[in-house]
Amino acid sequence: MSVSSSRWDIFCAVIDNFGDIGICWRLSRQLASEHGVNVRLWVDDLASFQRICPQINVDEMQQTVAGVNIMLWSARTSWAEYSVADVVIEALACSIPMPYQQQMAKHDVKPLWLNLEYLSAEDWVEGCHGLPSPQPHLPLDKYFFFPGFTAATGGLLQETALQQHAQSFSADTVAQQQFWQQLDIKDPSYYAQKISLFAYDHPQLSTLVNCWRQSGQTILCLVPEGALATQLSGLYPQLSISRELVIDALTIKILPFMPQDDYDKLLWACDINFVRGEDSIIRAHWAGKPFIWQIYRQQQQAHLEKLNAFMLRYCAQMPVDTCEAVQQFWLQWNTDGLLDKSWQKFSANLVQIAEYNRLWRVALTANGDLASNLVHFVEKKFIMRRNFS
Ligand SMILES: Cc1cn([C@H]2C[C@H](O)[C@@H](COP(=O)(O)OP(=O)(O)O[C@H]3O[C@@H](C)[C@H](O)[C@@H](O)[C@H]3O)O2)c(=O)[nH]c1=O
Secondary structure, eight states: OOGGGOEEEEEEOOOSTTHHHHHHHHHHHHHHHHHOOEEEEEESOHHHHHHHOTTOOTTOSEEEETTEEEEEOOTTOOGGGSOOOSEEEEETTOOOOHHHHHHHHHOSSOOEEEEEOOOOOOTHHHHHTTOBOOOTTSOOEEEEEOOOSSTTSOOBOOOTTHHHHHHHHHHOHHHHHHHHHHTTOSOGGGOSEEEEEOOOOOTTHHHHHHHHHTSSSOEEEEEESSHHHHHHHHHOTTOOBTOEEEETTEEEEEEOOOOHHHHHHHHHHSSEEEEETTTHHHHHHHHTSOEEEEOOOOGGGHHHHHHHHHHHHHHTTSOHHHHHHHHHHHHHHHTTOOOHHHHHHHHTTHHHHHHHHHHHHHHHHTTOBHHHHHHHHHHHHHHHHHHHO
16 A cells, blocks of 8 residues: 555644644645545544634534545544545644544454654653554554654644745745734834744733833734733733733733744744744744743643753853853743843844754754654655565
8 A cells, every 4th residue: 555545644642732733734734635545533622623723613523624534533433434544643642532443453454553642852752753652452562652752753743835935925925915914013023032922821910021121122922812811911900811011011912823934934033933842843943943841741740851951952052141041031931040141141142043953954854754754654664664565
């Protein structure tokens, strides 16, 4: 069997926020459009999906968007009605329904079952990527597939033409103008610095806002709807969605949540990007601007270990001063620290950070993109099966 004639089922359970569906949607679209794969995306929350992809009709149990068959995965899904796919992806720690697993086990040619894991820069990931995950109760092959930052992992999601699109956008003043108009920003050139601020909340947010107010340069801060926008509205009750608030040198605007592709444009159009979770941080990498990551919080501060692992990898080749500035601000942003002093240091290093990020992007791109690496992995398994059957 060839990959392009194969049928893939991707299962996505939306736990919280938009990262799960954001990742599954990107992957599904890319597999369909760039690899000719027949993808069925099973998702249990169409309302969250619609926020990042407005074409989704929340009342349809089955629909096709961008060449992907989107299926509502609910407790009432009658699995016996659907044939199992050739490749089954269990994304981001979800568990595929037991009746579907049983159907897989009954098949003559067993589907290839992949557990697409969460992103981590920790060292152990390389050792686990691609390993089989034994299923004592079912006669099925299941494998771990880990995204990651090195060539020994599955790499990161990136569409083949993404960087080309970003470059064209940066060179096209009309397209930029249209984008700012769409956001209802009248005179973008008035601002010396444009910052996109997508984050969870932060108890010391006002220390950063005050820094920007007093920075001596005009700053536009664009905040997508969500936790941080809500916190800002608490600090400044005059602030409401789509209305600008000007305080000293700083203009804040809360943006309505936008389609996923428009969010990329926001990252390309801003000078500094605050991102969060697992998906927007990767998009910030591709945008190549200075970025600040707020990692998804876990119990017992487990996320801080992951954050340190990432900072070690990302900053490994940075000049010492720049590295210190980045790590200090990132740590304050991910703990409850005051933000003013570390911001001043970070912002004094913006040129060096931007330069470094472009090199870091080249290094990551050389690892291959996740969808292509996944396809190669599946191809190899298909060939092995043919040879041993
Ligand atoms: C701000 C914005 C984001 N997006 C998209 C970009 C991303 O695909 C998605 C946001 O996802 P993330 O950046 O990952 O952040 P998140 O906080 O929404 O998602 C998180 O969810 C948890 C359950 C996961 O465990 C986390 O690891 C993380 O992925 O939303 C839009 O489409 N429009 C927007 O306006």
